Structure formats: C-alpha cells, structure tokens
Amino acid sequence: MKQSELNNDQRERFNLMVMAAIxxxxxxxxxxxxxxxxxxYPECRDEWEQFKKVKEVTKxxxxxxxxxxxxxxxxxxxxxxxxxxxxxxxxxxxxxxxxVYAAYQFLIALFGDADVPVFVKAGIFLLVAGVIVLLxxxxxxxxxVRKSDPYKEVER
Amino acid sequence: xxxxxxxxxKIPGMEHELAMTIEQLDDRTLIAQSQNGDKRAFGLLxxxxxxxxxxSALGLVGSHDGALDLSQEAFIRxxxxxxxxxxxxxxxxWYYHILRNLCFNFLRDRAKHARTFxxxxxxxxxxxxxxxxxxxxxxREELRKAVWNALEDLRDQEREIIILKDFQELSYKEIAxxxxxxxxxxxxxxxxxRKALKAKLEKYL
Numbered sequence: 001m002k003q004s005e006l007n008n009d010q011r012e013r014f015n016l017m018v019m020a021a022i023x024x025x026x027x028x029x030x031x032x033x034x035x036x037x038x039x040x041y042p043e044c045r046d047e048w049e050q051f052k053k054v055k056e057v058t059k060x061x062x063x064x065x066x067x068x069x070x071x072x073x074x075x076x077x078x079x080x081x082x083x084x085x086x087x088x089x090x091x092x093x094x095x096x097x098x099x100v101y102a103a104y105q106f107l108i109a110l111f112g113d114a115d116v117p118v119f120v121k122a123g124i125f126l127l128v129a130g131v132i133v134l135l136x137x138x139x140x141x142x143x144x145v146r147k148s149d150p151y152k153e154v155e156r
Numbered sequence: 157x158x159x160x161x162x163x164x165x166k167i168p169g170m171e172h173e174l175a176m177t178i179e180q181l182d183d184r185t186l187i188a189q190s191q192n193g194d195k196r197a198f199g200l201l202x203x204x205x206x207x208x209x210x211x212s213a214l215g216l217v218g219s220h221d222g223a224l225d226l227s228q229e230a231f232i233r234x235x236x237x238x239x240x241x242x243x244x245x246x247x248x249x250w251y252y253h254i255l256r257n258l259c260f261n262f263l264r265d266r267a268k269h270a271r272t273f274x275x276x277x278x279x280x281x282x283x284x285x286x287x288x289x290x291x292x293x294x295x296r297e298e299l300r301k302a303v304w305n306a307l308e309d310l311r312d313q314e315r316e317i318i319i320l321k322d323f324q325e326l327s328y329k330e331i332a333x334x335x336x337x338x339x340x341x342x343x344x345x346x347x348x349x350r351k352a353l354k355a356k357l358e359k360y361l
Contacts, residue, residue, distance in 0.1 A: 016343040019350070023321065025328055053361040054354045058322040060296075061303055063214050070224065074206045075199045078231045082195070085232065 006041060014044055021048070022055045103128075183247045191238050198238075202231050205248050208324070209255060215319030216259040216312070217266075218304075226262055230255035252334045260312055299360055306356035314349035321346060 006014060017034045020026045026034055037044040110116055110124060181189075181200070189197035209230065214223035234241075234251050241250055307315050320331050332339045354361065 015347045016340065019343045019346045020328075023328070023346075050354055050361060051350060054350055054357065055322070057299065057303060057357060057360065058318065058353075061300065061323070063211050063323055066210070066220055066224070070210075071206065074210075074224075074228070075202045078202055078228050078235075079195065079199065081228065081232050082235055085236075 006037075006043070010037075014041075014047075018044075018048055018051055022051050184243055187238065187241060187243065187247060190235070191241075198235055201247060205251065206231075208248065209251065211324060212252065212319070213255060213259055215323055216256065216316055217262055218308070222262060226258045227255060230258050233258075246333065249333050249336075253336070256316065263312055302357060302360055306353055309356055310349060310352055313345065314352055317342070317345050317349050318353065 014034075014037050017026065017030060017037070020030065021034050038048050039045075107124070107128065111121055181197075183201065183204075186197045186201050190201065206227070209227040210223050213227040213230075214220065217223055217226060230251060233254050237254075241247070307318065310318070317331065317335075320326050320334065326334070328339045328342050331342045335342065337345075
C-alpha cells in the first residue's frame with residue numbers, strides 16, 4: 001500500500017539517505033530502508049530521480065587542468081616567496097635598528113647642543129615620549145587581544 | 157652511507173638501518189624534518205599536495221591565477237606556522253583550513269569590488285569527453301555555462317561542498333575531516349547545496 005506523506009523525522013532521514021544513495025555511501029540496511037521510501041512514497045521517488053539527474057550533470061563536468069609548466073614551477077614559486085618573506089623580515093629589522101640608532105644619535109647631538117633653545121628640546125622630548133607611549137599602548141593592546149581572541153586561528 | 161636522495165632510519169633496539177628514498181617518507185616524517193628547517197622536505201610535501209590544493213582553490217574562487225596564488229600563499233603560511241601543527245592531524249586537513257580561509261577572504265574582497273565569479277572563471281570548467289556533432293558541442297557548452305553560473309550563484313559553503321564531493325570526489329569521511337564536522341552535517345549540507353543547484357538547473361534536468 002502506497003503512503004502519501006512523510007512526517008518531519010522521516011523527511012530528514014530521507015534527505016540524508018538520498019545523498020548517500022547518490023554517492024554510493026549507503027550501507028546494506030540503509031539501502032533497504034531507502035528502497036522502502038522510494039517504493040512507497042511518490043515524493044521520495046521524484047526527488048531521488050531529480051537528484052540523480054543533478055549528479056549526472058555534475059559528473060560530466062571537471063575543472064580544467066592548467067598547463068603542465070604550472071606544476072613544474074609550483075614549488076619553486078613557493079620557495080621563492082618563502083625566501084622573499086625572510087628577506088623582508090631581515091630588511092625590516094635592519095631598517096628599524098638603523099633608524100633607532102640614527103634617532104638616538106640625533107637626540108644626543110640635539111640635547112648636547114647649547115645653541116638649541118630649551119623649548120625646542122622640550123618639544124622634541126615630548127614628541128619622542130608621545131611616540132613611545134603610543135607604541136607601547138598599541139603593542140600591549142594587540143598582545144592582549146591576540147591572547148583572548150577566539151578567532152586568532154582564522155586568517156584575515 | 158646514503159645518497160643525497162636517501163635518508164637513514166635508525167630503529168631503536170634494532171641493530172640495522174633501513175634506507176628509503178625521501179619521496180617515500182610519510183607526511184609526519186616530512187613535517188618533522190620541515191620543522192627542523194629542511195626546506196627540501198617541505199618541498200616534497202608541497203609537491204605531494206599541490207594539485208589537490210590548486211583544484212580546491214580553483215573550485216572555490218573560479219580563476220586560475222587566483223587559485224595558483226592562493227594555494228601557494230596557503231603553503232607559505234603553513235610553512236611559517238608549521239611549529240603549531242599537531243602531528244596527530246593530517247597535513248592536508250590542516251592546510252585546507254588555511255586555504256579555505258584565504259579563499260573566502262579573497263571572495264569577500266572581490267565581492268566588494270563587484271567582480272562576479274563568472275567574470276573570472278567562465279573557462280575553468282570543462283566537460284569530460286567531447287561530442288562528435290557540432291550541435292552536441294553547442295549543447296554541452298550551454299550546459300557547461302549553466303552549471304558554472306549555477307555554482308556561482310550558490311553560497312560559498314554550498315559551492316565548496318559540491319566541489320569537494322562531485323569535482324574532487326572525496327568520500328563523506330574525508331569531507332568531514334577537512335571541514336571538521338560530523339558526517340551527518342556533511343550529508344545535510346550536501347543535500348541543501350544540491351537542492352539549491354537542482355533549482356537553478358531545473359531547465360536542464
């Protein structure tokens with residue numbers, strides 16, 4: 001006897017089984033259960049037929065292969081980019097060291113020069129102090145955010 | 157003594173050595189060597205997974221250049237983060253998480269610049285086999301475009317699961333592993349994705 005409608009639980013179960021049936025991942029017991037649905041419920045039969053057609057269409061498609069040279073040079077490109085990344089890190093660290101040293105020498109010379117007015121020295125002192133405080137504040141904030149950020153593993 | 161392409165494996169408690177080519181080493185060994193700074197070992201890992209990585213990215217972003225760049229960038233980030241890698245997990249599963257995040261970010265940025273998926277990806281999908289009749293080819297071409305456009309209209313996660321199942325032909329178990337979710341979730345996501353695809357391809361079914 002044919003039944004007409006599935007209840008919600010049966011519908012959910014069938015939805016999962018129809019996928020497994022299409023992809024050949026049904027176990028023997030599930031296969032029997034699935035066949036029962038298809039035999040007894042016209043809506044299941046229709047859905048099964050339609051999903052089979054979707055699968056047939058996608059089965060005919062494949063992603064286009066790139067030229068063979070792509071694979072020949074793939075690792076070399078990755079290697080070069082890793083190496084360049086290291087280069088940038090070294091360059092940045094070197095630049096920071098040189099700039100800090102230059103700034104230090106500049107400040108020593110400036111504060112040792114009796115011809116420079118006191119208010120200019122005070123202004124430069126406040127400027128440098130402000131930059132240091134801001135840098136420390138930003139660095140501390142980033143450190144604490146990183147420690148407690150639940151999405152830190154997510155690449156942004 | 158071993159040649160450059162060989163490596164000696166010493167088994168504790170046994171007084172002999174095994175020699176095998178480095179290409180035969182498993183992921184775990186290659187990762188351990190990479191963590192010690194051996195770029196050649198990491199190169200072998202890259203070569204082992206580059207095609208799978210490229211096609212995963214291609215399915216998600218739809219363009220050759222994008223897929224090549226993003227899959228390579230993901231390998232670079234994986235290399236830099238290799239010390240955080242849990243050796244009990246599979247390398248590709250871990251790598252895939254980096255790759256999909258990069259791809260989704262790329263798609264989000266591209267959406268901001270109002271470029272559509274098909275604009276850059278129209279020619280990235282091909283039919284298996286060629287029809288002999290010209291009319292057959294025209295129909296196939298139309299179908300190919302329809303499928304690609306339908307894929308473009310899907311949500312990113314829906315497209316991803318269809319690519320993994322129907323184009324990369326991964327099993328449910330493998331998909332569950334790369335997406336870090338239960339098999340039941342894979343099946344239900346696949347159902348929703350195929351349902352959406354079915355609605356968009358109704359004319360061709």
